[in-house]
Amino acid sequence: MAIKERKERERQDMRNLIIDSATQLFLKQGYDKTSIRTIAEDIEYSPATIYLYFKDKDEIFYVIHENAFAILDKQFRKHDAIENPFDRLIAVCKTYVKFAMDNPDYYDLMFIMRAPLSQIKSEEKWDAGECAFEYVLDTIAACLDANLIKPVDKYVLAISVWSFGHGLVSLYVRERLSVMEMPDDMMLTMMESSVNFFLENLRV
Amino acid sequence: MAIKERKERERQDMRNLIIDSATQLFLKQGYDKTSIRTIAEDIEYSPATIYLYFKDKDEIFYVIHENAFAILDKQFRKHDAIENPFDRLIAVCKTYVKFAMDNPDYYDLMFIMRAPLSQIKSEEKWDAGECAFEYVLDTIAACLDANLIKPVDKYVLAISVWSFGHGLVSLYVRERLSVMEMPDDMMLTMMESSVNFFLENLRV
DNA sequence: AAATATAATAAACAGTGTTTAGTAAAAAAG
C-alpha cells in the first residue's frame, strides 16, 4: 500500500504550502493582517481547505513559531567556537538583540504575542525554544564554573540575562522607549551601551 | 448660555460612563473580549452612540491607558519619603514589578499592547507615562549624584533598569518563563532573587 | 408654533475565524 505513503506525503506538502504562504504573508504584513482568507487566496484554495490541514489559525502560527526558534537556536550555536564562556555569553546576548531588531515579527510571535501559546499548553512541547534556552543556560553555567562572573544561582542569572535582553528589545519594538524623546540612532547607541553595561556588571 | 455648559458637562458624563464601563469590562475580560458592542450593551446604548463620544476603540483604551499610568505614577510617588535615593530606586522597582503582577491587564495596555499607541503618535502626549518615567530618571540621577551606584550615563541606566523590570514581568505575564518548567511559587522566588541580584549589582 | 440643531439608533458594510452540508474525484471492494 504505497498509496497511503503518497497520501501522507501529499498531506505534508499541503501543510508546507500553507505554512510557507502564511510565513511569507506574516513577515510582510504581521499576524493580524494575515487572515485565513488571505492565505487561502494566496495558495489558490478555499478557506475551508486550510482547516483540513490545521486545527485553527493558532496551530499554523505555532509551526511558524517553532521554525523561528530553530532559526534563533542555529544563530546561537554559531558561537560554539568561542572558547571563553563569558565571551560566548556576550556573543549570544548580542545575537539575541540583533535577531529581535532584524526580525521584529518573528520576535513578536516568539516572545510577546499570546496567540500561538494555546498550542503549547496542550502538547507541552516547546522544543526549539527549550533548546535555545538551554544553550544560554549552559553558557551561563560554564561562566559560573570558570568563576568569570559573580556567583549566583544559574537559573536566577538566566532569568536576569533573558529579562534584560527581552525587556530592552520589546520596549523598543513596541515603541515604549519613545517616552525618552530621543532620535532613533541615539536610542540604538544607548541600547548598545545598556547591554554592555549590564554584561560588564556581571564580571567578578 | 448655561445650556452650552450643561451640554459639555453631559458630554463628559457620557464619556466617563463609557470609560468606566470599558475599564470594568477590560479588567474582567481583557482587551480583545471587550468589544464596542459589549460596552454598548453594558451602558444600555447602541454601539453607534459610542462613536459620537470617541473616535474609535483605540481612543477609549488610550484614556484607560492614561488612567493606568496615573495609578502607577501615584504608587511611585508614595516613595518620596525615602531619603536614600538608592533605597528609593529599590522601592520603585519593586513597586513596578508588583504593579505588573497585580494588574496584568493594565500592564499589557501600558507596556505591551500596540493598540492604544495610535492615539499617542498623533497627539504626541504621553503625559502620565512621561511623568512616571521622569520619577525613575530623577531617582537614578540622585543615586548617581550621591555616588551610590556605578558611574554611568543616567539615560543608559534608566533604560537598563526599566528593561530589566519590564523583561522580567512581561516574560512572566506572557508565560514565556514556562520553558523553565518550574512550579509557580518557585518561579516567583527566582524572580525576586533576580531583581535583588540586578539591583545589588548596581551598587558601587 | 415653526424651523433648526442635536442626540440616538437601526441597519448595513466589510472584515474576521470557523463550521456545516453537499459535491466531485479517487480508491477499494465486489
Place this chain on the structure above:
DNA sequence: CTTTTTTACTAAACACTGTTTATTATATTT
C-alpha cells in the same frame, strides 16, 4: 469493469468584530 466507499474540496452560512450611513425622535432656537 462496475459499484460502493472513502477522501478532498468548497460554497455558504454562523457568529462575531470595528465602523459608517441614513433616519428618526428629541431638544433648542427663532
